Amino acid sequence: MNDEAPDEVFFREWARRGPGERRSVTRAREVAAALDVLGQGPPVLTVVGSKGKGTAATYASATLGAAGLRVCTVTSPGLRSNRERIRLDGEAVSEAELRSLAKRVEQAVEGLPEGRDGYLSPAGLFLLAGVLHARDAAADALVLEAGMGGRSDEVALFPADVVAITPVFGEHLGVLGDTPAEIAAEKAGVVAPGTTRAVLSAPQSGPVARALPAATEYATGTGLPPRLLPDGLTRPSAALGVTAASRLLDLRGLPRPSAERLDAVLSTVALPGRLSCHALPGTSTEVLADAAIDRTGVSAALTAAHARWDGIDHVLLCLPDHKDLEGAVAALAGLPVTYVRLPYDHLAFTRPLPAAWRVTGSESLTRESVAALGRRVLALGTVYFVGLVLDLADAPTGVTWTSRPASGSGA
Template sequence: MPAESDLCSLLALGPRPGRDAREGACNHGQVTADEVFFREWQARAAGETRSLARARALAEVLGVLPAGVPVLVVVGSKGKGTAATYASACLAAAGLRVGTVTSPGLRGNRDRIRVNGQAVSEAEFASLAERLERAIGSLPPRTGGYLAPTGLFTLSGVVQARERGADALVLEAGMGGLGDEVSLFRPEVVAITPIFSEHVGVLGDTPAAIATEKAGVVDALTRHVVSAPQTPAVAEALERTVEARTRKKGLVEYVEIADVPQEHLPPGLVQRAAQVGCSAALRLLEGEGLALPDAERLEAVLSTVVLPGRLSWHRVPGADTEVLADCAINGTGVAMALVTARERWANIDHVVLCLPDHKDLDGAIAALGALPVTFVRLPYERLRFTRPLPSSWEVIEAAELTPDRLAGLGRHVVALGTVYFIGQILDLVDADTTRLFTAP
């Protein structure tokens, strides 16, 4: 897979203009731990790609192959983190201890690795990095392929889950499927969120080609493939790939009606991903012969789920400004966020938006109409911000966006854009991202 597949890893290197500008930098231990995960990626040669063979060798050294517990893998173009969170919450409601790996982190890299919804502590993260560094040191020098950061977080998450006695694993692919390190762990269940043209040219030249790559994570051990509704071309590619890899026909199940009451699921476009996650978790329990959670316990756990940056509400510290933060990257997502904001507020005072050139900027402009907008540019060479914007929009650099500036935009502010940018917003409002749900 091309090096571009770790674009989110590049962005995670920071420093983030929000949190790190205020604090100066992360503490030295945290920086050292982060460096272990990114070292080979940073030192890669031009044209060098990630090496699944090297990742497999590392997994063997770490002793995490096979996983030893049932594995649920989440792939797709959008909503993977939501699906992984709800799948994990459903499994926890059934009484299982669940290890979860998601990508990228919300406010930092510790957020990628969780047990029963709780992010690892700084001490646990540092310990994982030390163990990872020792294991990498035992490998032969690399010759033509690096260890991808997203893969190292996946392996470390499995290590953490084992040490904490997890009964099941939920692993979100960083971007792909067959070319992602999640493919090292044979999944009993695969959850597929909507697949569209995101990552065209990286994973494939068409959505159908992207679907083929993502569905490549299934193998003969896979019992269930639970998918969101897809376009005909994508559905055909999924079904063809799954049948070829599993030797089973009709394995792909499209979620049209939720297995859990709709009132327990989040609003907006992420609801479909939550449905997929819940259904996939219940299929895993059924396949393992485990009892499904009773309705009361399921409701109790799902009612605690929080999705920071997915239509989430926050207060700017020390100010009377409320922010609706959402990782909307196209016109449909932007429109949904505005509808959600207007259901709560009489008016929207301002919108803060960050969309690089390759996102649906035209759709966002159309959805935003005459609303006052501040457009934020991120400081990364790989992200282009060159497309023309409405003349009424203010344009600033990410480092210029501070809590005071955010509060100065009004009492009701909508923040929209890429996952990384919304992570900066979560920093500015000091959002709690350590726990995504509360296990019984």
């Protein structure tokens, strides 16, 4: 690694991938074997789905933490830093810890046989680093978020005690499947006969529900006070996370946390970038940021903004071609919008836009340029974009929950 940033190790093969080259879960398994993280380990709760996976993983982890378990959580992507992909008891790994993990992953990759049948994906390598970190820290439980798929994702390398399925819809059509039902079947492919002991799902549409395993149970409520769960579209995923974690505790014969303890820990949960409001330092502007990627999500964010403010001065929107741009256009009709393009080769921004919209590149976003849009700015779109906005706001993203409520939080 020399003086390279630790992130480079995880993105190296992805950055050099050839046209049409796919990621290789087979090679990821070889790296996992070299790291000695396959086989017996702490119980695993795996989260798959199209939307709300990070929320479900966060609430599942916090519930397990409230029960006294040491919990390692691996999610994707990070917001302000790739350190946030790997957390221990809600706190992102340090730069030194990530560097150490990256060095060991790099050594394992260098030991692979010559030739390759696909590249090692960044999300997959971060997942392996997270599992390695869990082993180092003697974690009592692992909560893993799938990157995009299920059967075809690296999370399938680690048989789950419990699988939680968040809402599934037609994202990645033509990649994971040609219909939402086919996508659901691929994601549910992480369920391995004889290894998974419980499959829980948020409410799904009829076609998606029929594509899920017959033994799937639906999480429709937690009995928790509404104040302990987030508002908006993320609430079902949060409830799913709590229910899935409770089931894992039951399966392992471990006591659930008391109502008072669960209340104390869930009260510390922070979900930056999910209907979160942030003051822009040095300005009078407040930004409401949300990773909304379809018409329903944009509409929910508008409702939250109108509940908080008496008006919206401007909307920043970043939706690549594979997201629901048409739905966002319809929902944002009549509002001043600036469409933001990201400089990433794997994201296309080629679709036609309303003539009244401004268009800019993410490199032009500064605190000053955002503040010039008004005092009430709504920022919506892909997680990569929301992360940039949170960076401008210097939002705390390092801690998503704590089992020590009095200890505060950090960035």
